[in-house]
Amino acid sequence: MSDLLDHPAAPAFDPESSGLPAKQTETPAPFDPQGASPDREVLRSVFGFESYRGEQGDIIRHVVEGGDALVLMPTGGGKSLCYQIPAIVRPGAAIVVSPLIALMRDQVESLKQLGVRAAALNSSLSFGEATTVERQLRAGQLDLVYVAPERLLTDSFLALLEDCELALFAIDEAHCVSQWGHDFRPEYLQLAILHNRFPWVPRIALTATADGPTRRDILERLELGEGRSFVAGFDRPNIRYSVQPKTAPRNQLLRFLADRKGQAGIVYCLSRNKVEETAAKLADEGYNALPYHAGLDAQVRAANQDRFIKEEGIVVVATIAFGMGIDKPDVRFVVHLDLPKSMEAYYQETGRAGRDGLPSEAWMIYGLQDVAKLRQMAETSEASEAQKRIESRKLDALLGFCETTRCRRQVLLEYFGESDMAACGNCDTCLEPVSSFDGTEIAQKALSCVYRTGQLFGAAHIIDVLLGGDTERIRKFRHDELSTYGIGKEVSRDEWRSVIRQLVSLGLLVVDMEGYGGLRLGNDCREVLRGERRIELRRDPAAKRGAGSTGRSGKSKGPVDFGDPEQDALFQALRAKRMELAKAQGVPPYVIFQDKQLVAMVLQQPANLSEFAGLSGVGQAKLERYGSAFLEVITSRA
Template sequence: MPLARARAALKQVFGYDDFRPGQDEVIGAVLAGEDVLAVMPTGSGKSMCYQLPAIVDGGLTVVVSPLIALMRDQVQQMAHVGVAAATLNSGNGDEANRETLKRIRAGEVSLLFVSPERLAGDGLVSLLASSAVKRLAIDEAHCVSQWGHDFRPEYRQLARLRSALGNVQVVALTATADAATRSDIADQLFASPPRIVVHSFDRPNLHLRFEAKDKPRSQIADFLDRHRGSNGIIYAGSRDKTEKLADWLTGRGVRALAYHAGLDPATRAARQDVFLQEDGIVIVATIAFGMGINKPDVRFVCHADLPSGVEAYYQEIGRAGRDGLPAETLTLYGIEDFAFRRRQIDDKAIGEAQRKLEHRRLSAMIDLAEAVTCRRQALLAYFGETSGPCGACDLCQGGAELVDASVDAQKVLSAVVRSGQRYGAGHLVDILRGEASETVRRQGHDKLKTFGVGAARGAHEWRTVIRQLFAAGALAEASQEHGGFCLTESGEAILFGRETIALRKIKAEPVRRSRSAAREARTDGLDENAASLFEALRALRREIARDEGVAAYMVFPDRTLIEMAETRPATLAEMREVQGVGERKLSLYGEAFLEKIAEVG
């Protein structure tokens, strides 16, 4: 049976006893020769769905991937487990690419990683057409769809490649694709309807948290204090912000590196290599960083600004906890994020149908940020899944509730109208609280009927009400150039009592996790001796990775080191039973890790 052979290869080559959920169905269909479109969450092991079939049934599998770094990373991974893989890309150099072409002609490559841009030339396509390609695997397949959140026109060329290769088997994989996107992918990439496998989007090991911005740097600092020594990613909304935030964190003793598209390629590559190869690195990045980053032991992802949509959010937080161990996410958001994202959409040169779609996606992201019930439940519902409360997200742990806020809303809306529908939150808060600032006095707004009507509430509380009214569509931007707020039709209906509105009850402080809890999450509840051994094994892994010039997790992932620390294998036979120790890695590293275990005791 093909699947039985695949399971045996999984153990021998990769050191794993069984498949992750969903992998067996996809791998079984691929080995049966079916065309497959697989939608599986980040961290579920999508790459195994084309790697293992290539190992089991031979032939050449061409893997289309969008990033050079990802291709290089996967080739190194395959080399570490003894699989013949290669990549053709502009970063290799002419001699390396010539050697790869020679190996392809000789039939010595099982997995060839290429970018869609590289396939645009007829020369490579002709070579592949004469090289008995067995299947075409397309990673990040959502990039082919105009309805996806990361459309890339060059992916549209892949149908031509499929045809040129004789309509070979196609396996397309992505972490995020709604029904419209799946349909578009199927139309673009397959000659006939594929088998579509949609695996659960649930990532129960990820702790989800959102916080409204209130001294954002302090919020980020508190979050990072709970993750000292861990690998993590902070996403920021602009290049300048990544630089400034990385410098500020460095000043606080954090090993932080900025990453964005404005850096020269050599600097970007060097910083990505540091992140992949070392422990305790925090990358502060724009969304230019992350697609295809295959680092399993990222323990946290923080968004310093609101993501553009739920699909982007889901893919970005999915870069944490790919090893299945607990990981934490934090998303900060504010009224300025809502306005900025809406302006981004309105300023795009896109069709009206696409603009409406992107506004709907942004509204869903805002709804997730302002949710009052289980965060994970709301996230899964967006992708069409039903679930009960998770019991682990910030809302399940800390709680939130809706209250009738019509009176407070009317106070805010009245202040907006009476002040001329052109002022921002700070000025409105001063009016409501009766703070006679210079601007308030100069404009005569200390004489308004609404001046001081909200003196009993603090500035933070009023800012929260204003933010929620903007999110709910009762307020809109008065001017893209100057900002400020004006009422919408919904806002007018609330102001004049034709409608009521419920908003989240305001809480003084968010629930914080302790530093010790974060450390326990990283070591999966190890006792003191095992945790000490785990850190020693980590240090050994770091030395080996540095000597070999590879990412630390390519030696062994954290999950494997944790099992070693728990079970303390004393022989190579016992080491072989540890998850993630395949035959090649056992021969390469087994003795060194056994010696370290015996040394630490």
């Protein structure tokens, strides 16, 4: 892929002309926190930022001085800077271990736009292109080289590294090393060889998704025990979390998307068939919707992913095969039409929204069949009994998140060990508080009805019996003669659906997927039936038929509703200019400027290059390349 090597619009890296400090020729001296330092010069002149966020500064200085580190930082929190700046400041090249070609391509292109010497080595390159990168690496002409773990671990590549001056090793997506994590990759286990073979080269392992056991596993398996751990937290305050019971999925999705046309988003489904059906339905409704799953032709998958990255307002409907390695910062929503497998998977998948820090949404619906499918998958897997217990606990935690009446963000963060957060005010349970009630008696009625009907029938029939319905099946099986017939008339059908879903979530009822969805009693139901265990149930709020699920309204196609038609028009004009420049270069629009930079242009309306240079995220290379073009758009509308 030649654009990784010789992008026609990317200027040659020249520290003197670009304003970038000259690369160190020896390990830097300790920093004076109060004074100027090479890392801060790079931060300003290359990346266009005046200050660090959170622990970025401490991490960067630690690595620049040669220390090892484990960095846990939420998606969009600026993890990449934690190794990119040390790579530029320290002598030699940084080797970045990354599991996916798409992520490498995005990172390399973004760095080239900043004037940084970067390249990737992966299977998408021809022999000649790969040879060129290796020659540049050996000659000291690159600052960062992205490589897959499989290539890194070959004898030939390790031998190549021994001939090179190395600044650091960065191990991205480090949770892949842990069998406790949600995306275990066996090849990551061998990365400890870096410590053994290059003990003088600092290593930084980075992840956005790792609970306590996973972090301990990373430290042990990568032999990072003597390094420092930086845990910046898991909170993504710009994401609004919402979960609804699944009633009419297609209509619920269309209502959610009604005022979000023109925005980029991802819709996750559990099956390939559902992916294709949902994508086709959205396309019929006027959305730029594309399917993505492992069963599609490889060229179709690649084309759909490329459109999502390079075009505005594309909605990808996908299985979980899509998303990891996608660095698109302006994904405004992530939808789950089916339950993910765990809290870790949910956190990572929803984390693909709002990487730019602008308002975004994570919206999920789930129902009885979702719970049943995931429980069956966990019980029938070929994993060891110990692993099955782990997966069962993870599923219980996810279901607890779905059924909570508390602040949803609090529950999510507590799962990852953060327990001191106040209610967020930006999730569905905060915006529309949900009540709970003593559901012991109503649970007893449902459990008794399942038992007396023979533990053979699905939820719909059980509810008919509880409501005293007059159906052919009730008459056929003489269920109108049971003591439980009609004992639940005080509860509506929708309320009974909610109760049964929650009883399945609690494991008090089990759905027999092989027995046509029949309900049977769970192992722990005896105490409830005897009145020895109190059951607290959630009272689902009534379904709304408004424009959206979270109280939004309006038709803004951007991440911000400026409230001023002229500002909205300027934002769209800046987007159009960005797309024009991106198409000319064959790059994603966001590597030129992210939405948040366009928003800043609208709000600050710089009048000259000096003022344009003061925008956050505008470094020297982007100022020289794009400043005049965007200023022309701004001043023409002043």
